[in-house]
Amino acid sequence: MIATAARTEQTAPNATEVPRVRLADLNDSEVVQRFLDGDERAFGELVDRYDTRLVNFVYRTVGDRERAQDLVQETFVRVYRHLHRFDQSKKFSTWIYTIASNLAKNELRNRSRNPLVLFQTIKKNWDADHRPLEWEDESMRPDDLFRKRHLKEVVDRAVQELPEHHRIVFVLRELEGRTYEDIAEITDTNLGTVKSRLNRARNNFARIVAPMVD
Amino acid sequence: MTCSEFLERFSDFHDGDGSLPDRGAFVRHLEGCPSCRRYERVLVRGVAVLREADALEPRGDFRDRLRHSLYHLDEERRRGSLTRDGGGPLAIAAVGLLLALLAWSPLLRAGDPSVDLPAIMAGGPTPAEMHPLFRHLDREIAPLTRAAPTRNAALWSHSNALLLEHSPLRARSSESGFVRTEGR
Numbered sequence: 527m528i529a530t531a532a533r534t535e536q537t538a539p540n541a542t543e544v545p546r547v548r549l550a551d552l553n554d555s556e557v558v559q560r561f562l563d564g565d566e567r568a569f570g571e572l573v574d575r576y577d578t579r580l581v582n583f584v585y586r587t588v589g590d591r592e593r594a595q596d597l598v599q600e601t602f603v604r605v606y607r608h609l610h611r612f613d614q615s616k617k618f619s620t621w622i623y624t625i626a627s628n629l630a631k632n633e634l635r636n637r638s639r640n641p642l643v644l645f646q647t648i649k650k651n652w653d654a655d656h657r658p659l660e661w662e663d664e665s666m667r668p669d670d671l672f673r674k675r676h677l678k679e680v681v682d683r684a685v686q687e688l689p690e691h692h693r694i695v696f697v698l699r700e701l702e703g704r705t706y707e708d709i710a711e712i713t714d715t716n717l718g719t720v721k722s723r724l725n726r727a728r729n730n731f732a733r734i735v736a737p738m739v740d
Numbered sequence: 741m742t743c744s745e746f747l748e749r750f751s752d753f754h755d756g757d758g759s760l761p762d763r764g765a766f767v768r769h770l771e772g773c774p775s776c777r778r779y780e781r782v783l784v785r786g787v788a789v790l791r792e793a794d795a796l797e798p799r800g801d802f803r804d805r806l807r808h809s810l811y812h813l814d815e816e817r818r819r820g821s822l823t824r825d826g827g828g829p830l831a832i833a834a835v836g837l838l839l840a841l842l843a844w845s846p847l848l849r850a851g852d853p854s855v856d857l858p859a860i861m862a863g864g865p866t867p868a869e870m871h872p873l874f875r876h877l878d879r880e881i882a883p884l885t886r887a888a889p890t891r892n893a894a895l896w897s898h899s900n901a902l903l904l905e906h907s908p909l910r911a912r913s914s915e916s917g918f919v920r921t922e923g924r
Contacts (some may be wrong), residue, residue, distance in 0.1 A: 573806065577798045585796050595799050603809050659747040661779050681789045699755075700787045706755070725751045728783055735786040740778060 554618040562610060569609075573602060576619075579702065580626050586697040587630040589686045597633060601626045617708070624712045627694060634690050647690070654689040659729045677738050684734035692727035699724055741769040746776050754780070 549557055549571040561568035580601060585594035604625050612621055638647045688696060694713060698704045704712070709720045741762075746753075746769050753766040760766070770777055 569810075573803070577802065578795060581798050582796050591796060594796070595802065598798070599802070599806055599809065602806055603813065606810055607813060659744065661743070661747060661775060677789055678793055681786055682793065684786070685790065701791060721751050725748065728750065728754075729747060731786060732779055732783045735789075736778075736782045739785045739789070740782045 555614060558609065558612065558614060558618055569606060572605070572618075572622075576622055577602075580622070583623070583697060583702055584626055584630050586685055586701060587627070587690075587694055588633050593633060597629045598626065600629055620708050620711050623698070623702075623704070623708075624714075627712050630694070631690065651689045651691065654692060654726055654730065659726070661729070661732070680738045681735055684731050687734060688727050688730055692723050692730065695720055695723045696727035696731065741765045743769075743773060743776055746770075746773070747779070750779075754783075 549560065549568055552560065552571075554572070554575070557568045557571050561572070577598065580598045581594050584597045584601075585591055588594060588597070601622065605622055612618070685693060685696065691713075695709055698709045698712060699706075706717055706720050706724075709724075710717050713720070715723075746766065749766075752760055753763065756763065770780065
């Protein structure tokens with residue numbers, strides 16, 4: 527566990543001990559293997575690598591900073607609980623993102639238990655998938671000062687306004703830099719669906735931010 | 741290439757590694773279409789602003805809370821292994837069975853509980869209490885009750901009298917005027 531890492535650091539070095547490998551120099555698979563072999567510091571290394579990334583990914587997905595922290599906590603607890611069952615032939619990053627993505631989706635699903643909210647969500651998702659892609663050259667452009675001041679807010683809001691299944695794909699691609707194959711695995715869909723959703727997400731995003739960005 | 745086709749397949753072009761067979765068509769369309777050029781520009785700029793936004797950091801107590809959660813997880817595992825060795829599930833089942841026996845033990849005792857209740861004897865109104873309209877009934881009935889012999893006087897002062905009155909034997913009785921009175 528993370529707590530024992532500090533205690534092990536304080537033991538006096540023994541001349542006959544094998545030089546300790548820096549965990550930061552190992553890749554994810556090697557760190558996972560170290561943890562499974564009994565090196566509890568290794569789990570702390572995994573937390574170091576993924577905590578900020580996951581908090582931002584989950585925050586962009588659910589739109590709530592505090593809730594994102596809780597969900598990432600839960601993600602690491604689940605990883606700790608099930609790491610011994612993780613298929614090490616797969617990528618650890620994909621696995622941990624899958625857990626975080628599922629928790630975020632459950633969070634969004636729980637929020638839409640209200641029948642009216644659920645109906646609006648279903649309608650919004652259907653419209654987003656079936657509306658023809660469109661783009662207008664002429665658009666209202668606010669003055670420069672207003673744009674600069676509110677650009678970040680508009681961009682953030684544009685992501686939150688994306689339907690859930692588009693938003694996850696958009697954030698994984700544009701902010702996390704995941705490949706199409708990784709995104710397909712994380713979202714449990716196929717490549718074609720990933721491309722279609724990403725295209726629509728980009729189209730929606732561009733339509734919302736265009737007046738402020740350009 | 742039309743603008744619709746460009747928008748439909750924009751991700752192939754934007755994320756492609758240059759091996760797209762008709763990549764040239766995309767480039768030529770962009771060169772000739774200011775609207776689609778603006779689309780690409782807006783998207784690239786918008787994503788850049790999104791990436792520049794301050795990254796959200798885990799809260800200061802994030803590690804402590806996680807450590808706390810993992811400690812409890814380890815404790816659960818440790819307790820789980822102890823109960824497995826000590827027949828914990830069997831012990832829990834035994835305690836449950838004992839509690840169930842204690843709760844149901846009154847019903848397991850043989851015999852129905854007997855309850856002794858005094859007989860309820862209901863009497864009719866006295867002539868003075870009766871409504872003037874019905875007092876003549878009492879004058880008509882009373883001679884009949886005096887005349888009709890009771891089979892067993894003891895019956896009428898006992899709860900068994902009620903059973904006799906309402907039994908099929910009573911229904912087969914053809915003696916008219918055989919009216920049971922109480923309280924006289």
